[in-house]
Amino acid sequence: xxxxxxxxxxxxxxxxxKVFLECVQDMDHENMFWYRQDPGLGLRLIYFSxxxxxxxxxxIPEGYSVSREKKERFSLILESASTNQTxxxxxxxxxxxxxxxxxxxxxxxLTVL
Amino acid sequence: AQKVxxxxxxxxxxxxxxxxxxxxxxxxxxxxxxxxxxxxxxxxLVFLIRRNSFDEQNEISGRYSxxxxxxxSSFNFTITASQVVDSAVYFCALSEAAGSARQLTFGSGxxxxxxP
Numbered sequence: 014x015x016x017x018x019x020x021x022x023x024x025x026x027x028x029x030x031k032v033f034l035e036c037v038q039d040m041d042h043e044n045m046f047w048y049r050q051d052p053g054l055g056l057r058l059i060y061f062s063x064x065x066x067x068x069x070x071x072x073i074p075e076g077y078s079v080s081r082e083k084k085e086r087f088s089l090i091l092e093s094a095s096t097n098q099t100x101x102x103x104x105x106x107x108x109x110x111x112x113x114x115x116x117x118x119x120x121x122x123l124t125v126l
Numbered sequence: 127a128q129k130v131x132x133x134x135x136x137x138x139x140x141x142x143x144x145x146x147x148x149x150x151x152x153x154x155x156x157x158x159x160x161x162x163x164x165x166x167x168x169x170x171l172v173f174l175i176r177r178n179s180f181d182e183q184n185e186i187s188g189r190y191s192x193x194x195x196x197x198x199s200s201f202n203f204t205i206t207a208s209q210v211v212d213s214a215v216y217f218c219a220l221s222e223a224a225g226s227a228r229q230l231t232f233g234s235g236x237x238x239x240x241x242p
Contacts, residue, residue, distance in 0.1 A: 022169075046229070053135070055217060055234040071229070103171065114161070115230060117171040 016040070017118035019104050025124045032091040034121050036104030042116075043109045045087035047071075047079065050101040050120070062087055063109065094125045128153040130220050132233035139208055140241050147203045147236045149218030155179075160194065160201045161219040161230065171217065177201065208240045 020035035036045065044063050048056040048071075058071030060079040068079050076098060080088045087106075091098055101122050105115040129152040139145045151160065162174040175185060177194050185192045189206045205212055215237050219230040 048232075053234055055130075055132075056230075056232040058229055061229060101169070105171075114173055114176055116173070117163075120169040122169075 017104055017106055017116050019102075019118040019121050021121050022119060023122050023124075025126065026091075026094050027126050028095060030094050030125075032094050032123065032125075034089040034091075034102055034104075034123070036087045036089070036106075036118055037085055038087075038104075038106040038116070039085065040106065040108075040116070041084065042106035043084075044107045044115075045081065046105040046107075046115065047077075047087065047089045048103045048105065049073070050103055056103060059089065094123075096125050099123060099125045128155075128158075128220050128222060128231045130218050130231055130233035132216075132218055132236050134236045135234070136237045136239070138239045138241065141210060142207050144204060144206050145208050145238065145240075147205075147216050147218075147238065149201045149203065149233060151199050151201065151218070151220045153220060153222060155222045157222075159221045161221070162192065162201075162203050163217045163219065165215040165217065165235070167214070174203075205238075208238075210240050210242050213238060213240045 017038045026032050046061040047059045050056050057073050059077050060071050062068045062081040065084050078090045101120050103120045104118040107115045131150045158179045160177045163171045165171045182194050191204045193202045215235045217235045218233045221230050
Protein backbone atom coordinates (compact mmCIF):
# COMPACT_ATOMS: atom_id res chain seq x y z
CA UNK A 14 0.00 0.00 0.00
CA UNK A 15 1.07 3.53 -0.73
CA UNK A 16 1.96 5.40 2.38
CA UNK A 17 2.16 9.15 2.70
CA UNK A 18 3.04 10.37 6.15
CA UNK A 19 3.11 13.86 7.60
CA UNK A 20 5.25 14.85 10.53
CA UNK A 21 2.48 16.18 12.77
CA UNK A 22 -1.30 15.82 12.98
CA UNK A 23 -1.70 18.99 15.04
CA UNK A 24 0.61 21.97 15.35
CA UNK A 25 0.26 25.24 17.22
CA UNK A 26 2.64 28.10 16.42
CA UNK A 27 2.87 31.79 17.13
CA UNK A 28 2.74 34.62 14.62
CA UNK A 29 6.15 35.24 13.13
CA UNK A 30 7.55 31.78 13.81
CA LYS A 31 9.17 29.73 11.06
CA VAL A 32 7.20 26.55 10.51
CA PHE A 33 8.27 23.34 8.78
CA LEU A 34 5.75 20.74 7.64
CA GLU A 35 7.29 17.49 6.49
CA CYS A 36 5.86 14.90 4.14
CA VAL A 37 7.34 11.51 3.25
CA GLN A 38 6.09 8.96 0.72
CA ASP A 39 7.33 5.41 0.30
CA MET A 40 6.21 4.57 -3.25
CA ASP A 41 8.96 6.22 -5.29
CA HIS A 42 6.49 8.74 -6.73
CA GLU A 43 7.94 11.48 -8.90
CA ASN A 44 5.33 14.08 -8.01
CA MET A 45 4.55 15.56 -4.64
CA PHE A 46 2.02 18.23 -3.71
CA TRP A 47 1.07 20.52 -0.87
CA TYR A 48 -2.53 21.67 -0.48
CA ARG A 49 -4.36 23.67 2.09
CA GLN A 50 -7.96 22.91 2.91
CA ASP A 51 -10.35 25.53 4.21
CA PRO A 52 -14.11 25.25 4.78
CA GLY A 53 -16.07 26.08 1.65
CA LEU A 54 -12.94 26.38 -0.49
CA GLY A 55 -12.01 22.76 -0.99
CA LEU A 56 -8.36 21.94 -1.56
CA ARG A 57 -6.12 24.59 -3.02
CA LEU A 58 -2.70 23.79 -4.39
CA ILE A 59 0.18 25.66 -2.78
CA TYR A 60 3.25 24.13 -4.47
CA PHE A 61 4.16 20.94 -6.23
CA SER A 62 7.31 19.18 -7.28
CA UNK A 63 7.82 16.79 -10.19
CA UNK A 64 11.41 15.87 -9.40
CA UNK A 65 14.11 16.31 -6.80
CA UNK A 66 15.06 19.98 -6.39
CA UNK A 67 12.28 20.98 -8.82
CA UNK A 68 9.27 22.97 -7.71
CA UNK A 69 6.41 24.86 -9.25
CA UNK A 70 3.95 27.31 -7.79
CA UNK A 71 0.38 26.30 -7.43
CA UNK A 72 -2.61 28.55 -7.02
CA ILE A 73 -1.74 30.12 -3.66
CA PRO A 74 2.07 30.12 -3.14
CA GLU A 75 2.32 33.47 -1.36
CA GLY A 76 3.76 33.17 2.12
CA TYR A 77 5.07 29.64 1.52
CA SER A 78 8.18 27.97 0.20
CA VAL A 79 9.09 24.33 -0.36
CA SER A 80 12.09 22.08 -0.42
CA ARG A 81 12.65 18.74 -2.07
CA GLU A 82 16.17 17.46 -1.49
CA LYS A 83 15.25 13.77 -1.69
CA LYS A 84 12.68 12.06 -3.85
CA GLU A 85 10.66 10.73 -0.94
CA ARG A 86 10.49 13.94 1.09
CA PHE A 87 8.73 17.24 0.41
CA SER A 88 8.78 20.04 2.95
CA LEU A 89 6.48 23.04 3.21
CA ILE A 90 7.95 26.09 4.92
CA LEU A 91 6.14 29.06 6.37
CA GLU A 92 8.90 31.63 6.71
CA SER A 93 6.93 33.85 9.09
CA ALA A 94 3.65 32.32 10.11
CA SER A 95 0.56 34.50 10.14
CA THR A 96 -2.91 33.90 11.54
CA ASN A 97 -4.40 33.62 8.05
CA GLN A 98 -2.26 30.53 7.52
CA THR A 99 -4.25 28.66 10.13
CA UNK A 100 -5.58 25.74 8.10
CA UNK A 101 -5.44 22.03 7.35
CA UNK A 102 -2.41 21.15 5.22
CA UNK A 103 -2.49 18.06 3.08
CA UNK A 104 0.41 16.43 1.29
CA UNK A 105 -0.05 14.12 -1.69
CA UNK A 106 2.10 12.17 -4.13
CA UNK A 107 1.64 10.50 -7.49
CA UNK A 108 3.39 8.87 -10.40
CA UNK A 109 3.77 10.83 -13.59
CA UNK A 110 1.22 9.07 -15.74
CA UNK A 111 -1.88 9.89 -17.66
CA UNK A 112 -4.01 8.86 -14.73
CA UNK A 113 -2.52 11.07 -12.07
CA UNK A 114 -4.18 9.40 -9.10
CA UNK A 115 -2.88 11.20 -6.04
CA UNK A 116 -2.38 9.56 -2.66
CA UNK A 117 -2.85 11.72 0.39
CA UNK A 118 -1.37 11.91 3.84
CA UNK A 119 -3.50 12.34 6.99
CA UNK A 120 -3.07 16.10 7.10
CA UNK A 121 -1.61 18.58 9.57
CA UNK A 122 -3.97 20.95 11.30
CA LEU A 123 -1.95 24.10 11.89
CA THR A 124 -3.10 26.84 14.23
CA VAL A 125 -1.22 30.12 14.25
CA LEU A 126 -1.90 32.26 17.31
CA ALA B 127 -8.93 27.32 -17.01
CA GLN B 128 -10.50 24.31 -15.41
CA LYS B 129 -13.11 24.41 -12.70
CA VAL B 130 -15.09 21.93 -10.63
CA UNK B 131 -18.37 22.85 -8.97
CA UNK B 132 -20.04 20.91 -6.20
CA UNK B 133 -23.14 22.95 -5.55
CA UNK B 134 -24.30 20.87 -2.58
CA UNK B 135 -22.40 22.06 0.46
CA UNK B 136 -24.12 19.74 2.93
CA UNK B 137 -26.51 16.83 2.56
CA UNK B 138 -28.20 14.94 5.36
CA UNK B 139 -30.02 11.63 4.85
CA UNK B 140 -31.35 8.86 6.99
CA UNK B 141 -29.66 5.49 6.85
CA UNK B 142 -30.73 3.27 3.93
CA UNK B 143 -31.76 6.21 1.78
CA UNK B 144 -30.11 6.69 -1.59
CA UNK B 145 -28.18 9.90 -2.11
CA UNK B 146 -26.60 11.55 -5.16
CA UNK B 147 -23.71 13.96 -4.98
CA UNK B 148 -23.45 16.32 -7.93
CA UNK B 149 -20.30 17.39 -9.74
CA UNK B 150 -20.09 19.74 -12.71
CA UNK B 151 -16.80 20.53 -14.39
CA UNK B 152 -15.37 22.94 -16.93
CA UNK B 153 -12.37 22.33 -19.14
CA UNK B 154 -11.20 23.21 -22.61
CA UNK B 155 -9.30 19.97 -23.05
CA UNK B 156 -10.73 17.03 -24.93
CA UNK B 157 -8.68 14.62 -22.85
CA UNK B 158 -9.07 14.83 -19.11
CA UNK B 159 -9.64 12.72 -16.02
CA UNK B 160 -12.26 12.95 -13.31
CA UNK B 161 -11.95 11.66 -9.78
CA UNK B 162 -13.93 11.24 -6.60
CA UNK B 163 -12.28 11.24 -3.20
CA UNK B 164 -13.76 10.58 0.23
CA UNK B 165 -12.51 12.38 3.35
CA UNK B 166 -13.76 10.70 6.54
CA UNK B 167 -13.52 12.47 9.90
CA UNK B 168 -9.98 11.12 10.30
CA UNK B 169 -8.91 13.59 7.60
CA UNK B 170 -7.11 11.47 5.03
CA LEU B 171 -8.50 11.66 1.51
CA VAL B 172 -9.28 8.26 0.07
CA PHE B 173 -9.39 7.70 -3.68
CA LEU B 174 -12.69 6.24 -4.89
CA ILE B 175 -12.74 6.33 -8.67
CA ARG B 176 -11.07 7.70 -11.77
CA ARG B 177 -12.69 8.21 -15.17
CA ASN B 178 -11.13 9.39 -18.43
CA SER B 179 -12.96 11.61 -20.86
CA PHE B 180 -13.26 8.90 -23.49
CA ASP B 181 -15.05 6.45 -21.25
CA GLU B 182 -18.64 7.44 -20.61
CA GLN B 183 -19.70 4.09 -19.28
CA ASN B 184 -21.31 4.29 -15.89
CA GLU B 185 -19.60 2.35 -13.17
CA ILE B 186 -20.94 0.48 -10.19
CA SER B 187 -18.91 -0.71 -7.24
CA GLY B 188 -21.03 -2.25 -4.54
CA ARG B 189 -23.31 0.47 -3.19
CA TYR B 190 -21.45 3.16 -5.13
CA SER B 191 -22.20 4.19 -8.70
CA UNK B 192 -21.01 6.97 -10.93
CA UNK B 193 -22.79 8.65 -13.83
CA UNK B 194 -20.51 10.44 -16.29
CA UNK B 195 -22.24 12.60 -18.91
CA UNK B 196 -20.04 14.67 -21.21
CA UNK B 197 -23.07 16.39 -22.74
CA UNK B 198 -23.80 18.09 -19.41
CA SER B 199 -20.19 18.09 -18.10
CA SER B 200 -21.27 16.18 -15.03
CA PHE B 201 -19.83 13.30 -13.04
CA ASN B 202 -22.35 12.46 -10.34
CA PHE B 203 -21.88 9.98 -7.53
CA THR B 204 -24.70 7.93 -6.03
CA ILE B 205 -24.62 5.95 -2.82
CA THR B 206 -27.36 3.35 -2.59
CA ALA B 207 -28.73 2.29 0.78
CA SER B 208 -26.51 4.74 2.64
CA GLN B 209 -24.85 3.78 5.91
CA VAL B 210 -23.57 5.82 8.83
CA VAL B 211 -20.00 4.97 7.77
CA ASP B 212 -20.61 6.86 4.54
CA SER B 213 -20.62 10.10 6.50
CA ALA B 214 -17.72 12.11 5.14
CA VAL B 215 -16.77 14.98 2.90
CA TYR B 216 -16.70 13.97 -0.74
CA PHE B 217 -14.59 15.77 -3.31
CA CYS B 218 -14.82 15.71 -7.06
CA ALA B 219 -11.63 16.58 -8.95
CA LEU B 220 -10.46 17.17 -12.51
CA SER B 221 -7.09 16.66 -14.15
CA GLU B 222 -6.19 17.75 -17.64
CA ALA B 223 -3.90 15.45 -19.59
CA ALA B 224 -1.27 18.03 -20.49
CA GLY B 225 1.13 19.87 -18.26
CA SER B 226 3.79 18.84 -15.82
CA ALA B 227 2.77 16.76 -12.84
CA ARG B 228 -0.83 16.89 -13.96
CA GLN B 229 -2.38 18.84 -11.13
CA LEU B 230 -5.82 18.15 -9.77
CA THR B 231 -8.44 20.85 -9.49
CA PHE B 232 -10.84 20.08 -6.66
CA GLY B 233 -14.40 21.11 -6.03
CA SER B 234 -15.30 22.63 -2.70
CA GLY B 235 -16.63 19.33 -1.39
CA UNK B 236 -19.98 18.02 -0.15
CA UNK B 237 -20.41 17.13 3.50
CA UNK B 238 -22.61 14.03 3.68
CA UNK B 239 -24.16 13.12 7.00
CA UNK B 240 -25.98 9.80 7.28
CA UNK B 241 -28.19 9.64 10.35
CA PRO B 242 -28.99 6.34 12.05
